[in-house]
Amino acid sequence: MSTRQLSMAEAINEAIRHEMRRDPNIILLGQDIGNYGGTFGVYKGLFDEFGPERVRDGPLCEAATAGFGVGLAISGMPTIVEIEFMDFMTLASDAMCNQAAKMRYFFGGQVKVPMIIRTPIVNRLGLGAQHSQSLEAWMMHIPGLRVIIPSNAADAKGLLLTAIREGNPTVFVEHVRLYPSKSPVDDADTPIPLGKLRVAREGKDVTIATYSGMVKPSLDAAINLANDGIECEVLDLRTLAPLDREGICASVKKTGRLVVAHEAVKTAGAGAEIAQTAMEGAFDYLQAPILRVASKDLPIPTGKLQDLVYPNSADVETAVRKVME
Amino acid sequence: MSTRQLSMAEAINEAIRHEMRRDPNIILLGQDIGNYGGTFGVYKGLFDEFGPERVRDGPLCEAATAGFGVGLAISGMPTIVEIEFMDFMTLASDAMCNQAAKMRYFFGGQVKVPMIIRTPIVNRLGLGAQHSQSLEAWMMHIPGLRVIIPSNAADAKGLLLTAIREGNPTVFVEHVRLYPSKSPVDDADTPIPLGKLRVAREGKDVTIATYSGMVKPSLDAAINLANDGIECEVLDLRTLAPLDREGICASVKKTGRLVVAHEAVKTAGAGAEIAQTAMEGAFDYLQAPILRVASKDLPIPTGKLQDLVYPNSADVETAVRKVME
Amino acid sequence: MKHQPDMKTLLHWHEQMWTIRYFEDNAISSFRKGHFTGSTHPCIGQEAIAVGAGAALKPTDQVLATYRGHGHALARGLDPKRLMAELLCKETGCSGGRGGSMHLCDVSKDFWGTNAVVAAHIPIAGGVALSNKLKKNGRVTAVFFGDGATCEGAFFETLNMATLWKVPLVFVCENNGFAISVPTHMAIPIENIAQRAQGFGLPGVTVDGNDPRHVHEAVSAAAEHARRGGGPTLVECKTTRWERHSAISAGKYENEDEAMKWKKVDPIPRFEKFLKDHGVKAAKLDEQRERAKKLNDEALEFAMKSDHPKTETAGDFVFA
């Protein structure tokens, strides 16, 4: 089995290409996904290989695009819809949350909804309040959805393979800053099970549970802290639904301390659920309050003010030092 | 100051009527809000009093209705939009979450957005998965929004008065089962501040933090538990944004135990944030893990299966007993 | 008319209309007796659309409809027993008792379900139709919705996308004059909903929705057009709503007269008159009506006797 260095964008591309070759029914829907290759170029080459019938570029109408996706999916054509920025999930939310997520249930199991929405978090780029949100907590709150949110190329590929093959309604949350970052990816076709976190770094003193854009800053913080003798265990949760509650609790039971880090705004973010998971499953082991590192509860500004709003590695470090007190 | 027994629907009606008399700029938008009086009759008589220009019944288009609301609001006409079931907030979510909530911020304070969406939770009625959701956690996660969620007539009136006068984007979450329930309401014009919980019952052993449809079942549980010598302090949070973090922590510091109860599904619900609030602010006082009572993580079925999915008074009781062990 | 059904077919339609009518009568009375909660949205007075349009489709075509879609399910050949059992949220219901009155489905009959979010099923139907096109299977999808739905973004976006991609879809609007309490003139600034089509470049036609022959004619033409690769058509069927929106909500009409308007244009007596004018004996019609009634009474009995889903199955069917 050989591995290559792939960017996260390339790994996602590879997973989709692989699956589209395997299953001629798979369709891609979205805007700018044709020759243009997707807003952030993730689909490079797919239009050339699979043509306009399967890589269906189209009009700017997120609601109907997602709705068409549901219709294709229930008709046995697994569909991947690209929503250009996660902020615009608002427009696809009825199709995804009231339809895709619930349809199999309210029709008593008669339909299968193999529909994936791929959407990127596009933050810290200075695009302002309507182009900077991390809304994964919304999706996590809807029973019937899978929420996958990888931090690196290998996970992105393996989890996307699983999502496509499993065939359930899935929100696959990408991250624009992670698209170019390279890491080793298997040549082989190795799906990664959903609901299993990845221990990104082992440690005994404190657990940092994180995902997506905060994995790297958390690892950076862990390196710094190790210099001071604080050994952090960094958990990359990878999927939020299902959430690896056991894995989180197992680590917290070992370390006795938990810091949760994400880029979404703090209040009612995924971090609250993750923290409460440890509360419910590892309370007796907790030696300090669980702290959260997250964006400030503000609409996201442009310019320099952003630095104040988004969390960074130093914030993780501070939180860890606090729980170690 | 005299008080009368009013139903929650009447109290909401009274608050709006009162404000519409005071401020001729206030407009109501929605579907079935004219002569029909609103889907659940909350607007009874308003059309007759204020006429079709101010009580604007109209086409079925939640997105544009909410968008028009934003436009009226920034033009100095405070607007109340009715979304017929909270499940359809999906359709109004772009206007509310990407526009109303952020506009004042990204325009540097130049506009004021006095826009309220009133929307009811319509659960336990057997209307199925698309008519049974409690999505307050979504709204709580959007900085720039007020989220008000009263459990009785007096609070509904007082909080709505405040919301209208404050003039910020607000989601006012009602509850269809609470509409008919009567309680004493002041004649007087007494706004209730946002972000201040109401102690619905005092107790020293365990705190139950709850809101909306779970206040009554929690109080019922408290009565039963009192028979066994367990004194519950029941907090009716009333507003989720702002959340009365101090009030929650003060109670938990007193009791040392917390159960959070709501009708929304458990995962990533408001309960996680409420619990984590106590974790961050009262960890040292906690004598037992914080537990949540909530709907099961399922699309909501119709028929008898609902009983299994929604939480009830007995579930609160069980949770309290568990944290008292 | 181009599509002239023979007398046998017309008689079958007559029986179907009665089947729907009795089904809805039973639905209402069951609801009133508390046999199920929630609500139910009868299509009384609109049976001619379900029957006429249904007859224009092939068994391999697909149908999607709204909460007011019991008639479409029956016209599609779904078993009244399993439909009534679903209304009563019983295990034997067509959706396993999870969906209730607003979520009827039978994939084996290519009835891809009824939906409770107004207009949300329209783009889904677009996707189903697109799958036909991609599979080149010659099938056509029909989607039914009300006048109110034609103000929703999802409807317009689908008109645009379906026309652009020429998917084999027939949009059937049942214009019954009301969305709950809102009359069409307070929601729609044009005379005929079919005119919506002009902004999107697809054909639009308006027909008398209380005559199954006219509905059949228009939907047949639209389906053929779609099957030939011509893309979608918007068919507006003008009709009149039953006295109220649902079994709980009163329509709050100005007066009793308004509420009972549907009776004056009831498609069933009108069609019976047509049949009699063409030589059908009253006895034949009575016999069909009786059979329809019996079928539904048996369906109700079946539903009543069926069990509720077992509580331990509440978590089934979330994920595949």
Place this chain on the structure above:
Amino acid sequence: MKHQPDMKTLLHWHEQMWTIRYFEDNAISSFRKGHFTGSTHPCIGQEAIAVGAGAALKPTDQVLATYRGHGHALARGLDPKRLMAELLCKETGCSGGRGGSMHLCDVSKDFWGTNAVVAAHIPIAGGVALSNKLKKNGRVTAVFFGDGATCEGAFFETLNMATLWKVPLVFVCENNGFAISVPTHMAIPIENIAQRAQGFGLPGVTVDGNDPRHVHEAVSAAAEHARRGGGPTLVECKTTRWERHSAISAGKYENEDEAMKWKKVDPIPRFEKFLKDHGVKAAKLDEQRERAKKLNDEALEFAMKSDHPKTETAGDFVFA
């Protein structure tokens, strides 16, 4: 043409177009130099719409536009200094440096802002227009948006609601042939976007968007119609987009030729030719151009010298 501007007005337009052009040139070069992050969406090649439509409105009317709305802000009389400072996210920016290139606003000029969610501002404009109607203040609202936006539900819903309620609104579509990379023929199944209007019962007209006189004529007529209580009009202005969607994203045109298409129909030289044909001296035009350039260079300098908002103010302006 009914609305014939005098030569002084025409010359003012000329200078305005150059002001916009230089503003955008500076925006692009500032972005490329890293003076601000995010992106910026120039309206180069579309200046005639901002200027012609802007001139058709009264100072008390209201304007709402998109991220590609710098031209509309300038045509509305917003200060180039404060606009450029906003692009650079400075404290002195028109939105206090919080909004950036896509969120320009100056309420004192009744410029109710630019918006970054495609089509989301269209119903908001509908609400602003409705407020005029309710206040009987005789004002008209103009809303600008692209061809891509005319596929979004929010646009259609607003066409319906605004027409139904006859609100004083002018829909101005800047059809520049592309939504990022998607050409209009891959998004819209009709020849002219103005045709959308037919499905909603409002007037729709298509004009040459690269001639400010034609845009002015159409928008003036629409504004008068609206002011008279006739309700909204959809004005489609056909134009050609600058080489790319934004300062970061390449348009990925098939070839260089396609990318530079806008130059062949550039409204500025075309208008200059018109002016010269009508006796204006080249020197006069040059002088205006120079002034526009200078104005913008000063604006850029102002913006560059301005401070960033103080970090402790990050939490300002969330609630009233």
